[in-house]
Amino acid sequence: xxxxxxxxxxxxxxxxxxxxxxxxxxxxxxxxxxxxxxxxxxxxxxxxxxxxxxxxxxxxxxxxxxxxxxxxxxxxxxxxxxxxxxxxxxxxxxxxxxxxxxxxxxxxxxxxxxxxxxxxxxxxxxxxxxxxxxxxxxxxxxxxxxxxxxxxxxxxxxxxxxxxxxxxxxxxxxxxxxxxxxxxxxxxxxxxxxxxxxxxxxxxxxxxxxxxxxxxxxxxxxxxxxxxxxxxxxxxxxxxxxxxxxxxxxxxxxxxxxxxxx
Amino acid sequence: xxxxxxxxxxxxxxxxxxxxxxxxxxxxxxxxxxxxxxxxxxxxxxxxxxxxxxxxxxxxxxxxxxxxxxxxxxxxxxxxxxxxxxxxxxxxxxxxxxxxxxxxxxxxxxxxxxxxxxxxxxxxxxxxxxxxxxxxxxxxxxxxxxxxxxxxxxxxxxxxxxxxxxxxxxxxxxxxxxxxxxxxxxxxxxxxxxxxxxxxxxxxxxxxxxxxxxxxxxxxxxxxxxxxxxxxxxxxxxxxxxxxxxxxxxxxxxxxxxxxxxxxxxxxxxxxxxxxxxxxxxxxxxxxxxxxxxxxxxxxxxxxxxxxxxxxxxxxxxxxxxxxxxxxxxxxxxxxxxxxxxxxxxxxxxx
Amino acid sequence: xxxxxxxxxxxxxxxxxxxxxxxxxxxxxxxxxxxxxxxxxxxxxxxxxxxxxxxxxxxxxxxxxxxxxxxxxxxxxxxxxxxxxxxxxxxxxxxxxxxxxxxxxxxxxxxxxxxxxxxxxxxxxxxxxxxxxxxxxxxxxxxxxxxxxxxxxxxxxxxxxxxxxxxxxxxxxxxxxxxxxxxxxxxxxxxxxxxxxxxxxxxxxxxxxxxxxxxxxxxxxxxxxxxxxxxxxxxxxxxxxxxxxxxxxxxxxxxxxxxxxxxxxxxxxxxxxxxxxxxxxxxxxx
Numbered sequence: 043x044x045x046x047x048x049x050x051x052x053x054x055x056x057x058x059x060x061x062x063x064x065x066x067x068x069x070x071x072x073x074x075x076x077x078x079x080x081x082x083x084x085x086x087x088x089x090x091x092x093x094x095x096x097x098x099x100x101x102x103x104x105x106x107x108x109x110x111x112x113x114x115x116x117x118x119x120x121x122x123x124x125x126x127x128x129x130x131x132x133x134x135x136x137x138x139x140x141x142x143x144x145x146x147x148x149x150x151x152x153x154x155x156x157x158x159x160x161x162x163x164x165x166x167x168x169x170x171x172x173x174x175x176x177x178x179x180x181x182x183x184x185x186x187x188x189x190x191x192x193x194x195x196x197x198x199x200x201x202x203x204x205x206x207x208x209x210x211x212x213x214x215x216x217x218x219x220x221x222x223x224x225x226x227x228x229x230x231x232x233x234x235x236x237x238x239x240x241x242x243x244x245x246x247x248x249x250x251x252x253x254x255x256x257x258x259x260x261x262x263x264x265x266x267x268x269x270x271x272x273x274x275x276x277x278x279x280x281x282x283x284x285x286x287x288x289x290x291x292x293x294x295x296x297x298x299x300x301x302x303x304x
Numbered sequence: 305x306x307x308x309x310x311x312x313x314x315x316x317x318x319x320x321x322x323x324x325x326x327x328x329x330x331x332x333x334x335x336x337x338x339x340x341x342x343x344x345x346x347x348x349x350x351x352x353x354x355x356x357x358x359x360x361x362x363x364x365x366x367x368x369x370x371x372x373x374x375x376x377x378x379x380x381x382x383x384x385x386x387x388x389x390x391x392x393x394x395x396x397x398x399x400x401x402x403x404x405x406x407x408x409x410x411x412x413x414x415x416x417x418x419x420x421x422x423x424x425x426x427x428x429x430x431x432x433x434x435x436x437x438x439x440x441x442x443x444x445x446x447x448x449x450x451x452x453x454x455x456x457x458x459x460x461x462x463x464x465x466x467x468x469x470x471x472x473x474x475x476x477x478x479x480x481x482x483x484x485x486x487x488x489x490x491x492x493x494x495x496x497x498x499x500x501x502x503x504x505x506x507x508x509x510x511x512x513x514x515x516x517x518x519x520x521x522x523x524x525x526x527x528x529x530x531x532x533x534x535x536x537x538x539x540x541x542x543x544x545x546x547x548x549x550x551x552x553x554x555x556x557x558x559x560x561x562x563x564x565x566x567x568x569x570x571x572x573x574x575x576x577x578x579x580x581x582x583x584x585x586x587x588x589x590x591x592x593x594x595x596x597x598x599x600x601x602x603x604x605x606x607x608x609x610x611x612x613x614x615x616x617x618x619x620x621x622x623x624x625x626x627x628x629x630x631x632x633x634x635x636x637x638x639x640x641x642x643x644x645x646x647x648x649x650x651x652x653x654x655x
Numbered sequence: 656x657x658x659x660x661x662x663x664x665x666x667x668x669x670x671x672x673x674x675x676x677x678x679x680x681x682x683x684x685x686x687x688x689x690x691x692x693x694x695x696x697x698x699x700x701x702x703x704x705x706x707x708x709x710x711x712x713x714x715x716x717x718x719x720x721x722x723x724x725x726x727x728x729x730x731x732x733x734x735x736x737x738x739x740x741x742x743x744x745x746x747x748x749x750x751x752x753x754x755x756x757x758x759x760x761x762x763x764x765x766x767x768x769x770x771x772x773x774x775x776x777x778x779x780x781x782x783x784x785x786x787x788x789x790x791x792x793x794x795x796x797x798x799x800x801x802x803x804x805x806x807x808x809x810x811x812x813x814x815x816x817x818x819x820x821x822x823x824x825x826x827x828x829x830x831x832x833x834x835x836x837x838x839x840x841x842x843x844x845x846x847x848x849x850x851x852x853x854x855x856x857x858x859x860x861x862x863x864x865x866x867x868x869x870x871x872x873x874x875x876x877x878x879x880x881x882x883x884x885x886x887x888x889x890x891x892x893x894x895x896x897x898x899x900x901x902x903x904x905x906x907x908x909x910x911x912x913x914x915x916x917x918x919x920x921x922x923x924x925x926x927x928x929x930x931x932x933x934x935x936x937x938x939x940x941x
Contacts, residue, residue: 046749054749057742057820058761061768064779064817067789071782121674128671140671143678150682151878151922153895154915158685161692161908165702182681185674205356206389208376210403210454220402224393236770243772245881263774267781267885276782279775286770294763 065283072276090277100278103262107242110173110258114180115238121181122188122237123230127222129189130196148186155183156250163251172253179251180244184237191236195229196222228297235289243286306367306457307332308353308490313362315348322348324514326362330458330492335484337493337501340511341537346494347462349511353492354460355379366457377406379458382451382489386463388443390435396422396446397431403454421453424483441472448480452487459484459491465500477503498538502526510534527584528570532653535582542583542625545655548573556652561621562599566647571654578655585628587649590615590635591642598644601625603635617643693912703909711913721897721914728893729921731808732877735815739823739872740865742816747827747864748857752836769821777885780814781805784886806888814882819875823868830864831857862936870926877922894918 075087094100122144129141147155156179163175199222207217245260252261259282266275313326323345330336338346351357353364355376364372371379382403391399397418404414422431425445435443444464451459464480465473481504484491495501501508502522510518510525518530529535532543546560556569558581565581573579594600604624605616612628615635619625627643635641693711695703715721750762768776783789784804794800804810834857842852880895887896894914901911 046753050745050749053745057746058764060742060817061820062764064776064783065768065771066779067782068775068779121677124670125674128668128674131667132671134668136668140675143683144671144674146678147682150686151874151895151919153878153880153898154689154919155682155685157898157902157911157915158689159681160902161702161912162681162685162688165688178681182677185677189674200389200392201387202385202389203391205354205376206383206385206450207391207402207406208356209354209379209381209383209460210450211377211406212402213375213377216406221391225391239770243770243774245772245774249880260772260774263772263778264881264885267774267778275778279772279778282775283771286772287767290763290767290770294759298759 068276069280069283071273072280074273074276090273091281093272093274094277094281097274099257100259100262100274103257103259104278104281106173106256107259110176110180110248111238111241113177114184114241115234117177117181118184118188118237119230119234122185122233123192123226125185126189126192126196130193144189145186147182152183152246155179156247159247160250173256175251176248176253179247180241183244183247184240187237187240188230188233191233192226192229195226195233198229199225232293232297235293239286239289243282306369306490307365308458308492309363309365310349310353311363311365313349313352313364314360315345315352315357316360322514323352323359326511326514326516328509328516328519330490332490333488335481335491335493335504335506336509337495337505337507338509338511339495339498339501339537342496344511345514346496346511348514350460350462350492350494353458354381354383380454380456381458381460382454382456383460384444384447384451384462384464386466388435388447388464388467390443390446390450392435395432395434396427396438399435399446400450400453403450407454417453418449421449424452424486425449440468441476444468444476448483452483452489457490459489461491461493463495464493465495465497473500480504502538510537512537528568528651529582529653530570532580535651535653540585540626542585542588542627543653544581544583544619544623544625546579546581548575548577548579551575555647558652562619564597565645565650566597567650567652568648569652571652573652573654580653580655581645582651582653583625583645583649585614585626586612587645588625588627589644589646590617590627590629591644592639594642595644598642601641601643603637603639603641606633606635606637608633617641619643689912690916692909693916695909697907697909699907711910712917714910715913715917724892724894724897725918725921727808727891728877728895728918729925731812731815731893732873732922734812735819735876736823736869736873738812738816739820740869743820743823743868744827744865747824748831748861750824751828751831765821765824768817773818773881774885776818777814777882780810780817780886784810784813805886806890808887808891810886811883811891811893814886815876815879818879818882819872822871822875826868826871827861827864830861834860859936862933866930866933870929873929874922874926877918 072090073086073088074084075089076084125144129137129144159175159179167175203221203225204217207221208214212220243260244258245264248258248261249264252258257265259278263275263278308328308330310326310328313323314321315323326345326349328336338349340346348357352359355371355374355378359372362372363370366379391402394402400418400421401414404410404417409417422428425448427442427445427449430438430442430446435446438446447464461480465476468476477500493501493504505522507519507521508525509516512533518525518534520528525534526538529538535541535543544558544560544562544565546558546565548556549559549564550557551572551574554568556567556573556579558565558567558579560581567581591598599619601617601619603615604618607614609628612630613633615627615629617625617627692703694707694709696706696708697711698704746765750758750765753761755761781788785791786801786803786805788805790804791801794802804813838856838860839852842856843849847855878895879893880899883891883893883896884899887893895918898911898915898918901907901914
């Protein structure tokens with residue numbers, strides 16, 4: 043048992059308070075009966091949740107967010123998983139450049155990527171009339187998360203089991219489906235869930251690439267907070283928090299949070 | 305079962321050549337070990353036989369079938385890996401049945417063969433465990449069972465005992481050897497442990513730097529090593545340099561700084577050539593009285609090994625040598641003694 | 656011997672093709688496109704007028720207003736990185752070395768804010784920091800304030816530190832975890848006090864984590880848009896908010912492109928300087 047000096051423990055506790063208070067405050071605001079800045083709270087109420095679920099604009103935004111995140115996460119998994127395999131299993135001079143390429147959306151400033159994509163779609167395609175640019179933007183943004191998580195799952199695979207399967211008569215295809223896939227499945231699922239969350243919470247990319255007249259939940263919130271706000275936004279935010287934390291808990295229970303890679 | 309024939313095998317990576325011109329024939333049912341230090345190319349050779357590496361040059365045949373370019377799954381081999389490489393997501397039974405499944409053997413027939421092989425490797429009641437629930441020795445047996453259940457023509461083992469503790473390693477050594485004899489399968493065994501190679505093999509292949517230095521029975525390798533590198537890798541050795549004084553049929557007399565040594569020789573050197581006498585520590589005899597052909601020496605260290613006594617002895621030319629005797633400690637540090645080498649016990653190595 | 660290879664591996668790289676293609680088409684090509692566009696002639700009516708020019712860069716680098724915005728952004732990012740380091744290191748050290756059974760929960764608590772949307776976290780800070788927000792109301796009860804905690808650099812700094820702190824904690828935690836505690840024990844047996852063992856052994860060995868954490872937080876803070884927009888309330892201008900204003904408001908695309916690229920270039924140069932400066936400390940560690 044290691045003992046830490048008291049000041050360190052107090053300091054760490056204060057940093058945790060700093061990290062968590064804003065999130066707690068949002069949730070507290072959402073169940074406050076009065077208007078949002080009323081402090082101390084004036085009683086428990088779910089009326090802002092009712093307002094949220096009765097608000098067509100919030101509901102449309104929520105559905106759009108789920109759709110975009112779902113589709114983007116699906117494509118990210120579809121692209122990112124084989125990419126991770128290519129990286130882990132290949133040798134040669136293009137290996138590291140390939141990794142850098144796949145991670146570039148994570149390394150490059152998101153706002154710049156978003157602007158670049160905005161110009162790109164406007165110049166070379168018909169602009170932002172459909173959801174396609176948004177989904178593409180989200181997909182390239184979250185591919186690195188799948189790539190990193192699956193890469194580490196592949197590295198954590200016990201050595202040589204794929205070779206053992208080959209010596210036992212399995213073709214490369216059967217090795218993948220019977221040995222590799224079962225062993226990296228949890229990495230793929232965890233990475234895809236993480237990618238889903240990142241997409242679901244994204245603002246910057248969505249702000250620039252959304253089709254005109256549409257809005258995802260974070261953007262709806264963003265606009266709400268910039269203009270005028272009422273606790274409906276807090277309810278929307280809380281639902282989003284609970285949803286995100288729910289996925290985090292699932293990932294943690296199933297695979298452990300350390301399966302994730304940032 | 306089939307013979308394994310390796311002809312002029314070469315494997316080069318981008319800049320390194322791992323194996324150069326390896327020639328080897330393993331007879332049907334024979335147990336051959338490839339022995340050498342790490343990086344000598346022994347594992348690469350084995351992996352080429354397995355089909356896990358594609359040779360840069362040369363050919364590999366199983367019996368009369370050329371397999372050089374065949375992928376591993378089409379080679380009828382069984383392989384045991386150093387870390388066993390058991391599938392962590394499958395139970396013992398399904399691990400063992402994997403190869404059968406790949407060959408389309410299912411149902412009762414597969415179940416019977418799995419049960420048979422599990423009995424053979426003495427793994428009763430483990431069928432439904434997962435590999436991580438097994439001890440190292442048990443995992444080893446599962447790996448063997450998995451490799452053998454498909455009745456391959458060749459069994460390949462890549463340092464299978466390296467991860468076991470010493471006692472278990474001894475036990476598994478004899479287990480594997482007797483199992484191999486019972487099944488009668490052609491076996492290629494890679495190891496860096498000379499004791500393992502000695503006790504298990506019909507023949508040993510000694511490799512250094514990607515080439516074969518010697519192929520022979522354990523006795524040949526030990527008593528008549530092909531060169532100095534082999535001699536020094538196998539067991540401990542005393543080397544005394546000298547000049548060839550006289551050559552007779554099968555024997556050579558070497559003139560050295562400590563005296564004349566009569567050696568057995570595998571080749572006929574020219575008189576006057578520089579050469580070396582190899583004397584294994586247990587080959588020399590010690591006595592207090594000098595006799596014909598003995599050298600004078602002085603004991604500088606003495607270690608009690610239980611069954612053996614190990615002496616460090618300085619000879620007249622100030623070189624230190626090692627002699628082991630059976631029985632009790634008869635000499636003490638500082639004793640002046642005579643060292644004699646029976647002529648059939650010294651072996652000539654060319655310089 | 657360590658080479659992992661199953662049979663002929665010629666086809667494996669094909670698996671990377673979709674990923675590489677997606678990133679090249681939808682990241683690399685668009686970047687090349689804005690790089691080219693930044694040399695175009697701005698036009699109020701369409702994407703750009705014909706011809707190439709250096710005007711956009713001349714305007715960006717020549718105008719004190721833009722340079723001021725750039726300076727504000729960079730200094731803000733540096734402050735955010737430094738504050739994050741001061742707050743984050745003790746937490747990272749604690750998380751790496753604690754034997755508490757709550758360790759994984761505490762780890763999850765650091766990770767979770769990262770996964771809660773940045774808008775929501777800004778929202779929380781608005782509720783806390785606004786003139787009639789929680790903190791000011793609490794201060795009001797004891798007769799202080801209201802203090803201007805938001806819609807200024809202070810608010811933006813607080814928000815950015817909060818948002819990016821986990822990115823400082825995680826790499827440092829990994830670095831400290833990889834330091835064998837026996838190094839400290841060895842230092843202690845050699846006569847170092849606990850304090851000296853920390854400063855002479857643990858701190859230098861965790862430099863790689865500090866370096867990557869600092870770079871990460873700096874880059875993220877310099878290119879953050881949402882937090883400065885929400886907590887700055889339009890009164891704190893950073894390059895990203897400024898670029899967005901130019902793009903969404905005036906449609907001067909080539910100019911916006913040049914501005915964005917100048918920010919990225921500045922960031923890269925500063926990272927390069929930073930790695931150069933920390934090189935002596937990192938010797939033998941990476």
